[in-house]
Amino acid sequence: MVDSLSLAKREDSIGNAPTKNAIFDVHDVHKSFAGLHALSEVNLKVGERTTHAIIGPNGAGKSTLLNVCVGRLAPDSGTVTFDGETLTGKKPYEINQAGVARVFQTPEIFSDLNLLENLLMPALSKRDGSFTFNAFRALNTQKDILQKAEHALEDVGLIEKRYEHAGSLSRGDKRRLELAMCLIQNPKLLLLDEPTAGMSRHDTNRTIDLLVRIKESGMTIIVIEHDMHVVFSLADHVSVLAQGKIIAAGTPSEVKGSAKVQEAYLGGAPQ
Numbered sequence: 001m002v003d004s005l006s007l008a009k010r011e012d013s014i015g016n017a018p019t020k021n022a023i024f025d026v027h028d029v030h031k032s033f034a035g036l037h038a039l040s041e042v043n044l045k046v047g048e049r050t051t052h053a054i055i056g057p058n059g060a061g062k063s064t065l066l067n068v069c070v071g072r073l074a075p076d077s078g079t080v081t082f083d084g085e086t087l088t089g090k091k092p093y094e095i096n097q098a099g100v101a102r103v104f105q106t107p108e109i110f111s112d113l114n115l116l117e118n119l120l121m122p123a124l125s126k127r128d129g130s131f132t133f134n135a136f137r138a139l140n141t142q143k144d145i146l147q148k149a150e151h152a153l154e155d156v157g158l159i160e161k162r163y164e165h166a167g168s169l170s171r172g173d174k175r176r177l178e179l180a181m182c183l184i185q186n187p188k189l190l191l192l193d194e195p196t197a198g199m200s201r202h203d204t205n206r207t208i209d210l211l212v213r214i215k216e217s218g219m220t221i222i223v224i225e226h227d228m229h230v231v232f233s234l235a236d237h238v239s240v241l242a243q244g245k246i247i248a249a250g251t252p253s254e255v256k257g258s259a260k261v262q263e264a265y266l267g268g269a270p271q
């Protein structure tokens, strides 16, 4: 795992203390489904090179918020900006090209391909969202791309399995593979939807270790998570959603001690 490409310290961060400027800004976002207010007046600022957790009880609006952030859902009103660029109204692949990568709860991998081949898909992806299948160009860049793919697999601890079919991996390994598919794109912002859901404690701890290394590389991370052990291990800042509203925000300890948050988890309505 020496000097691997994807988890190498970001060049612009070497020698500098991490900055806390907001790089991701959700401003006054509303989203309804047939009269149900899934998101109301949601405001969120995420500091550059920080890890921001979004927690909340079932049905709070967490997935809706993530889908709005990655362009899968259009908000009824409000804006999402990243690194000075308005993401609202852009297609998911355009948001991806802006430097935002996401890992959803159900891994989106190519089950019939081996792990290296899975990594080649995002690596060969062109800037217009299509794929490079030009054989001559692929030959020229093949060595470099293969090296990057191997580094990304090394980063997530899957290098030994590089020739195995992705479909045969355990659930935890499939999610690590999807993470590698994100890392090979060298994103500036990583969005994770319950990265440890359904994992054993052992796999959860391995994933936490990996995410801590990704965080230390200087990447900005937004993570939706139910497991407070994961939140406490990773997050610098936590926002709590309940019934579509942010009801509390602060450090993990501040949020854990909030009476409002405890009430929301026990079924009380937000104020």
Ligand SMILES: Nc1ncnc2c1ncn2[C@@H]1O[C@H](COP(=O)(O)OP(=O)(O)OP(=O)(O)O)[C@@H](O)[C@H]1O
Binding pocket: 033, 036, 038, 056, 057, 058, 059, 060, 061, 062, 063, 064, 065
């Ligand atoms: N496509 C949709 N059509 C209608 N209602 C929806 C749709 N998507 C979400 N909802 C509703 O919006 C609310 C918020 O749902 P959402 O999935 O965002 O919550 P969540 O916090 O991610 O929940 P969970 O933790 O259970 O995944 C819920 O009441 C849900 O039923």
